[in-house]
Amino acid sequence: MTPPNILIYLLRRDLRLEDNPIFHAAATDAAKTYTHLLPVYAFPAQQIEVSGFIPEDSEEKSPYPEARSSIGKFWRCGPHRAKFIAESVWELKETLGNVGSGLEVRVGMLSDVLKDLLAGFKFNGKGVNIAAVWMTAEEGVEEKLDEKDCKTICDAAGVDFKLWKDEKYFVDDDDVPLKDISELPDVFTTYRKLVEPLLNAPRALLPTPAKGTLPPLPPMSIIPPQSPPFVIPNSYEDLESSLLSPVSQSPLPTFPLRPSSMPPSPTLHGGSQAAQSRLLHLLESGAITTYKDTRNDLMGADYSVRLSSYLSQGCITARQIHNSLVSFESGDSNLPSCASTPGFGKGETDGTSAVRYELLWRDYMRLCTRKYDALLFSIGGFRRDFSQPWTTPSTDPASSAALARFLNGTTGTGLIDASQRELAHTGYTSSRARQNVANFLAKHLELDWRLGAEWYEYALEDYDVSSCWGNWQYVAGVGNDPRGDGRSFNPIKQSWDYDPKGEYCRAWIVELGGVGEDNGGLELSPGECFQAWTMAKERQVCLGIQGLEWVRTPLKPIEFTVERKQKGARRADAVDGQGYRGGRGAGRGAPMAQHRGRGGGYPGGGAYSAGGAPYGGGGPYGGGPVYGGGGGYGGGGPYGGGYITYNTRGDWNPRGNEPPRGPSLRGRGGNGGRWGRGGYGPRIRGPAEGHPNGAVADAGVDGQSTTA
Ligand SMILES: Cc1cc2nc3c(=O)[nH]c(=O)nc-3n(C[C@H](O)[C@H](O)[C@H](O)COP(=O)(O)OP(=O)(O)OC[C@H]3O[C@@H](n4cnc5c(N)ncnc54)[C@H](O)[C@@H]3O)c2cc1C
Structure with missing residues (x-):
């Protein structure tokens, strides 16, 4: 028998069989010389803590440093995302098994995993040849480093290495009309105009490999095992517990109380099947049709698409979403369950158009990473602006307490606390809430925005390196926001605008809940939910919250009364530096x-x-x-x-x-x-009068709904 000639596919954030260029090529390439395909997923040791894969009775320790963030020392991947990735990996393993292939799971640095595989195949005496190693290119410093290391290893071993274009984005890289990434506009709107109309922008989907079309897995007997001290579990349950055991203890000084009944939110399970079900639900329920009006809401099951976690792990591609939207818009008979849904067969609606628009933001953030590389993680951001007065606990002990309260959701500003608590419990918080939280940390507390980005990296289920760090920069004023440092939100005004009854705050800040039932019929006004310190003492006593630190000494009390709120002030509020x-x-x-x-x-x-x-x-x-x-x-x-x-x-x-960094970042006398x-006066646009109450301007920009 001729010895196997194996193609190794190293998967990262392309956890799907459908619309996957590498699986498609492996299934359809008539001229292929390889006889077997070995798909491998490695939990990356620098990003996900892998010590839980070492058996308890082993005396060996992990060869890797703990996967912690650099400033805040948080775990880099918290339990919500770890679970989601585990589910996605396991589902793909099963899906591939069903079409006659499979997936080998490993842990470690990708380069170590590859080195061990190549060495294991070489020295197993079976005459195995490695035809090539393929992987999908990604943006991000670490991701690029992994690619470089894998190529070096292949070069040294005389193995062909190929990096494939990442096709999970809305506009294909080859269709972005830029000669060089340095030409990428620093304003999203300018970029958008380059690729419009969005309805026609994405390429067609790649066909899904049918059963039996992928080259088979090499015989299990010749696949090198995971290198010690790690052991790969055989069941999903063990995989999940290996991942979660090191990170399941919360880094929060006080973990927020869990609401007795959790506010409505979709339960997301990782994997491409669940992604497709979610997408179908959005179409059937009409949520996509009303999307433009609901997208900025804070609470509910379907106000936004909730596909970001799937997109981040590559369980679904943006063009798959686009393709489903097209089917919906054209009244495709393959969507019979949508026949009576408003908007079905009516062409592009405000809702479907708004989804495309948002998806383009994701493309843009990723291209910004390509353009600016490591500046994504720099305190000065893409703008190289090092003039901001940010502190970290290591440089300012007082900020340590502020940071702890920010993380705990006990700042005393309801919107921020509700969002932080929602995040801790679910791994998700809305786009609107994220903008406010980021703004609060960077602009109101003046803490180093990278602590916030690191916290999101830990806590978010949908964490994506470009979307997370790019948005934090944007909101902190050092990224690609055309207003730069001039944008700030008043979280109280934002609460009145987006949580006018205080329901979101009440839902997550348990101490305010049960109002009207357990508290002598006390009804809270929205303003009291937004800032409990404004509540009269006797009402605080009634609720039993009078002694709480966040009620007694809010981190950032902001004077704002609804009566004084500017009429029609939901969007941009201030102009040309007339001062707030x-x-x-x-x-x-x-x-x-x-x-x-x-x-x-x-x-x-x-x-x-x-x-x-x-x-x-x-x-x-x-x-x-x-x-x-x-x-x-x-x-x-x-x-x-x-x-x-x-x-x-x-x-x-x-x-x-x-x-x-220049001298004297902080010490300007x-x-x-x-x-x-x-x-913020000099740089903010808005009505000449300025904001009547707000300490800081609310903001909205030129149709950019990340901030408007
Ligand atoms: C401080 C901050 C941090 C963020 N971190 C992340 C992150 O780590 N991962 C992530 O996927 N998104 C991030 N976002 C963007 C956005 O908040 C989420 O994509 C969105 O809330 C996810 O919910 P959804 O899937 O319901 O998306 P929707 O709000 O319904 O939007 C649809 C899709 O469009 C894309 N999108 C929308 N807005 C943005 C945006 N501003 N930037 C990039 N893509 C966008 C996402 O893929 C999203 O799934 C962040 C935003 C802020 C302000």
């Missing part, structure tokens, strides 16, 4: 220091000044426990002299490449930074 407080930059320095709690509170004239009373004169917010203590931004002090230690990835350091210069 009428202060117009009058603060010049002092407000900054006092904002940080040097004792004076929020005196008149600065960014938070116009209303005066609540923040003035050393009131309740000066000298607070979190921001108290001074030092901080004034006079050089701890932040002077430019530190260059950001963005190392600990022992891994895969994303390093932080550009050198206490000129007050952003707040002291009159807040």
Whole structure:
């Protein structure tokens, strides 16, 4: 018998059989010389903690450092996503088994896994030849490094290596009209115009390999086993527990209480079949038809598509979604269950068009990563703006308490806390909530935005390197937002706009729940849900929340009353620097220091000044426990002299490449930074009068619904 000639396919985020260029090629290539196909998925040790794959009775330790983030030291993949990936991998293994193939699961650095496989095949004495190693190209520093390492290993072994184009995006790379990635516009709208009309932009789907068309797996007897100390489980249950055991203990100081009845949300199971079911449900239920109106909601089962986790792991492609939309729009008879759904057969609707538009954002974020490479992880972002007054617990101990409360969902700002608690419990939070949370961390708490991105990397089920870090940059004002640093949300105004009855806050902040039942019939106003500190003391006592830290000392009390809310102010609110407080930059320095709690509170004239009373004169917010203590931004002090230690990835350091930072990032002699210069006034567009109540402007931009 001729010895096997094996093609190895290293899967990463292309966990599907359908619309998959490599499986398609392997099934249809008439000229192929390989006799067997070995699909392999390796849980990447630098991104997912793999020590749980070492048997308990083993004395060996993992050869890899813990898969933790570099600044916050969070696990890089938390339990929600780990489970989702495990489900997706297992489903693909079964799907491939059903068509006469299979999937080998491994753990470790991809390069180690490949090296071990090649060596194992070479030295097993069966005369096996490796015809080639194929994998799909991805963006991201680590991902590129893996590709490079795999190529080097193949070159050294004399094995052909091929990197395939990643085809899971909306617009095919070959159809993006750019000669070079450096030409990618830094404004999404400009990019969108290059590829419109979106209805015609995606390429056709690739056919799914039928049963028996893929080359068979090599005989199990010749496939090299996983290298010790790791052992690959034989059942899904064991796979899941190996992945979850190291990361299941929450890094939160206090894990948020779970609502007794969980708010409505789809239960997502990993894998491409579940992705297709979800898509069909969206079409049948009419959720796609109403999508444009619901997409910014905060709560419910179908207000947004909830396909991001599937897209992130490649369980579904953007063009598969597009293709289903086209079938729906054309009234395809293959969708009989949609026959009575509004919009069916009516061509492109606002809803279907809005989904395409959002999917293009994902393409764009990924192209930005290609363009800017390691700047994705730089504190200065794509803009290389190192002027922001951000702190981290390592440089400012006071910020440690603020960060802990942010993570816990106990800041005292309802929208932020509800979102953080939802995230902790489910691995998901809406796009609108994400924007507010990111804005709150970077602009209101002035914490290093990368802590937030790292937290999302840990907590999100749908984490995607480009979408996560690109959006955090965008909201923090150092990414590809045309307004740059000039955009900020008032989370209270946002709450009134998107959670007008306070239901979202009540649903996740358990301490506010049960209202009207257990609390003497006490009904909370939405404003009380948004900021419990505004509640009268006796009402706090009634609810039993009067002693809670987030009620007593909110991190960021924001004065905002619905009566004073500007009419029709749901979208863009301010113009050309006329100032949000009428202060117009009058603060010049002092407000900054006092904002940080040097004792004076929020005196008149600065960014938070116009209303005066609540923040003035050393009131309740000066000298607070979190921001108290001074030092901080004034006079050089701890932040002077430019530190260059950001963005190392600990022992891994895969994303390093932080550009050198100028001196004196923080120590500009206490000129007050952003707040002291009159807040956001000079750079924000909106009505000349400015926001009547808001400490900070709400924002919306030129039809970019990530922020509008
Ligand atoms: C701070 C921040 C962090 C984010 N991190 C991630 C992340 O790690 N992974 C991720 O997939 N998305 C991320 N997003 C984008 C967006 O919030 C999610 O894609 C969306 O909420 C997922 O829910 P959905 O599938 O119901 O999408 P919908 O809101 O219904 O949108 C449809 C699809 O369009 C794409 N999309 C929509 N908005 C964006 C956007 N701003 N950027 C990129 N793609 C977009 C997604 O693929 C999404 O599934 C982030 C946004 C912010 C503001």
